[in-house]
Amino acid sequence: MARETIAREEAVTETPVGLADVRQNDVGDLRLALARAVAARKVPDDAILAVAKTLAAGKNRIRGIDVCIYGICIDYFFEGDQWIRALPELVRGKDARVYSVEAFPWGIPWPDLFRVRVQAEFDQFAGYNPNTLGDGARQGASLPGLGSVGAVGGVRVQ
Amino acid sequence: MRSGFLPARVVQVHPTRACNLACAHCYSDSSPNKYDALGAAPLIDALAGLRAEGYEIVSFSGGEPLVYRELDRVACAAREQGYRAHLITNGLLLSETRLQSLRASFDLVGVSLDGQESTHNAVRLRADAFAKAMRALRVLSESDMRFGIVFAVTAKSFGDVPWVFELASELGAALLHLRPLAPEGRARSMSNDWALGEEDCTRLYVLGELLAAHSPDTLRVQVDLVPVSHLSEARTQFALLNATMRIETLSDAVNPLVIDERGCCLPFSYGIDPGLELANILATETTGAYRPRPESMLRITKLLERAFDEAEQDSASCIDWFAHLTRMSRDQGRERMPNAAALTA
Numbered sequence: 001m002a003r004e005t006i007a008r009e010e011a012v013t014e015t016p017v018g019l020a021d022v023r024q025n026d027v028g029d030l031r032l033a034l035a036r037a038v039a040a041r042k043v044p045d046d047a048i049l050a051v052a053k054t055l056a057a058g059k060n061r062i063r064g065i066d067v068c069i070y071g072i073c074i075d076y077f078f079e080g081d082q083w084i085r086a087l088p089e090l091v092r093g094k095d096a097r098v099y100s101v102e103a104f105p106w107g108i109p110w111p112d113l114f115r116v117r118v119q120a121e122f123d124q125f126a127g128y129n130p131n132t133l134g135d136g137a138r139q140g141a142s143l144p145g146l147g148s149v150g151a152v153g154g155v156r157v158q
Numbered sequence: 159m160r161s162g163f164l165p166a167r168v169v170q171v172h173p174t175r176a177c178n179l180a181c182a183h184c185y186s187d188s189s190p191n192k193y194d195a196l197g198a199a200p201l202i203d204a205l206a207g208l209r210a211e212g213y214e215i216v217s218f219s220g221g222e223p224l225v226y227r228e229l230d231r232v233a234c235a236a237r238e239q240g241y242r243a244h245l246i247t248n249g250l251l252l253s254e255t256r257l258q259s260l261r262a263s264f265d266l267v268g269v270s271l272d273g274q275e276s277t278h279n280a281v282r283l284r285a286d287a288f289a290k291a292m293r294a295l296r297v298l299s300e301s302d303m304r305f306g307i308v309f310a311v312t313a314k315s316f317g318d319v320p321w322v323f324e325l326a327s328e329l330g331a332a333l334l335h336l337r338p339l340a341p342e343g344r345a346r347s348m349s350n351d352w353a354l355g356e357e358d359c360t361r362l363y364v365l366g367e368l369l370a371a372h373s374p375d376t377l378r379v380q381v382d383l384v385p386v387s388h389l390s391e392a393r394t395q396f397a398l399l400n401a402t403m404r405i406e407t408l409s410d411a412v413n414p415l416v417i418d419e420r421g422c423c424l425p426f427s428y429g430i431d432p433g434l435e436l437a438n439i440l441a442t443e444t445t446g447a448y449r450p451r452p453e454s455m456l457r458i459t460k461l462l463e464r465a466f467d468e469a470e471q472d473s474a475s476c477i478d479w480f481a482h483l484t485r486m487s488r489d490q491g492r493e494r495m496p497n498a499a500a501l502t503a
Contacts, residue, residue: 035320038364039317039365053387055363063371065368065371
């Protein structure tokens, strides 16, 4: 698989600033809203089971979980190029329908720390946002124009 | 070095079953009508012996440890022996004054909660239990003491987990410990609508991961569930099942170790089959009594092997490992004593 031979230079295309597409409070609200939806049993059992398998599939410590337009994105931190060796495991989960993997150098003051974000498709989570999550409303899993790149099992390093 | 599932080597001490509450879910069947309590001297001697066996944390539970008269004396001695001391309380007696004395002996105080007010009070069978637990948490929050919340997750309190997470965050707690309700002690008599099913456990695991990923660095979220897919690797962390690991001390093989109110030293969990007893602190006078002995290690090895084998074949995606071990130990005990099984039936 190409993902196992990706050069580090190719993989690192964004700075940590690129992560700041939402304010920190919004991220916190989003995660807590997701937790509330899970606790209130608004997310179906089959989706929970699939997410649990994905979360349990790896040995690496999960440093963040967010919802994204594809479903769930899971963040990890690695020092140096350890993330490259960890990549096969990050995308291997039984039900991990991985859409993309993004690696970011964390930058000053830790230029050798990498944050790796794995985006996996979970229809039941896709499109959740803080304004709709509490009501159980959600958008469709797919967005116009993304059908072909969102192929199940595909891995893209940006 | 790790021993089993826990990152640190722990002695859980249940010095009494006396309690100022009689909770509906109490795994140790504690209540105000129970008067048994361990003396301080044998307990302090035992802790010294177990410290030499590699244990590093002593955690006091019960019963309610704040009604145990010897608590401060034993905890101070444990600290002097080099332990870190933890305490889990229902909070009823945790006033500012009481906290002052606890600060000298304890590194972390956990307050148990079972849900928001109505659920908590329903489980605790007392109308002011929640208010007093919250008062205790405020007292801890305003002090420099490290503290945590130990939250019993039931079908009825499941929806309160995000609430307790926010509460722990706001109060500055160091730990949020989410414990699925174990069907032990009086909890066996609770109606089914309190019990967690397999799907609930999977959901709780995901919820715990979400909250752990969301929590500030100062707050650790711990869930007493392990994904079944992790078990094959977890086997390698148990020295009794891993020939490459040497067993030089009892804590290499048994973690946590439980001392119950009768002085029994038991592996892993309160309520585990008494046939697995390692020693009794009331009948033991030398610290060497806590060395790992081949016959007891063999019994524990059999239990672990069987528990892993059965769990790996289980259809559930997550299990409560210590509750599972406790159940399995009873099965093993019944097989060893078939007449006892007939009596139980």
